[in-house]
Amino acid sequence: MAQDGEELVLVDFPAEGVQRLTLNRPAKRNALSNALRARxxxxxxxxxxxPDVRVTILRGAGPCFSAGYDLAGGSAPPYPFHTAPGSGHWARHVVEGAFRVWDLAKPVIAQVHGWCLAGGSELATACDLVYVAEDAQIGYPPVREMSPPDNQFHPWLCGMRAAMEMMLTGNAIDGREAVRLGFANRAFPIAELEDAVLDMARQVARIPSDVQAMNKRSVHRAMEIMGLRAAIRAGTEIQALALTTETSRAAFERMSGGVSQALSQRDTAFGDYRTREKD
Structure with missing residues (x-):
């Protein structure tokens, strides 16, 4: 499947038992269009x-993992799969997609570099293991004027205080901080990231898939008993309600005149993301 003249997701098999998927819209910072998500x-x-695949690595082509959902028309129907329509459809759809990854029998490893923002961060958190470049930038800037996340993973991975700070500022964290807070497993210099992730994938692939399915499920079931699945699903209702606020409606109205300009206007006061001064 192609979009913008490019194959949306590249596939290779860099080691025995290892499938590697590369999001391939580098000119769009790997924006998650519905066509890309479907593929x-x-x-x-x-x-x-x-049966020949035991683990999958997920990474992004070009300068980053993913800057988020495609707000410039790529989030329009058709959707990758059916989700009940009505208020809150998008957030419910996104969460169902995250749990489609969560519920796979075989482990998925996120290899994160550069920007990992908004929907890109939601995709990474759906994976079983997350390894990041030390200088990666991970954040959810839409909290500044649109809504909390569709997939509200922050308190589960990062704890209450860190989650609250991220929700109340929209600030990004780097790879080292992502590890400290529990978002990621380990951070590496960017030049070492690919080899380190492939080495971990080889280790995971040494264990038979029927055993790994039970290993993966045991951790997930413990989290679900503590309420993770129910809480994240409940969060979609808050996200839908947030879109009815005056500030959120005004933000989407500004985006109708140009997404880049609207996002720059959002972040100018903070001096970060696309408005950050270059060194």
Whole structure:
């Protein structure tokens, strides 16, 4: 499947038992269009059914992992799969997608570099292991004027105080801080990230898939008993309500005149993301 003249997701097999998927819209900072998401789910599920695949690495081409959902028309129908329509459809749809990754039998490893923002951060958190470049920038800037996340993972991974700070500022954290807070497993210099992730994937692939399915499920079930799945699903209702606020409606109105300009206007007061002064 292609978009913008490019294959949306590249597939290779860099080691025995290892499938690697590369988000391939570098000119768009790997914006998660529905077409890209559909292809990604298709390939993840194909890997889950392939006896020769034991683990999947997910990474981004070009300068970053993903800057988020495609707000410039790429989030319009058709959707990758059916989600009940009505108020809150998008947030419910996103969360169902995250749990499609969560519920795969085989582990998925996120290899994160550069920007990992908004929907990109939601995609990373759906993976089982997350390894990041030390200088990666991870954040959810839409909290500044649109809404809390569709997939509200922050308190589960980072704890209450860190989650609250991220929600009340929209500030990004770097790779080292992501590890300290629990968002990621380990951070590496960017030049070492790919080899380190591949080494970990080889280790994961040494264990038979029927055993790994139970290992993965044991951790997930413990989190679900503590309420993770119910809490994240409940969060979609808050996200939907947030979109009815005066500030959120005004933000979407500004985006109708140009997404880049609207996002720059949002972040100028903070001096970060696209408005950060270059060194």
């Amino acid at each position: 990604l789910f298709e390939l993840l599920e194909a890997g889950d059914a392939n």
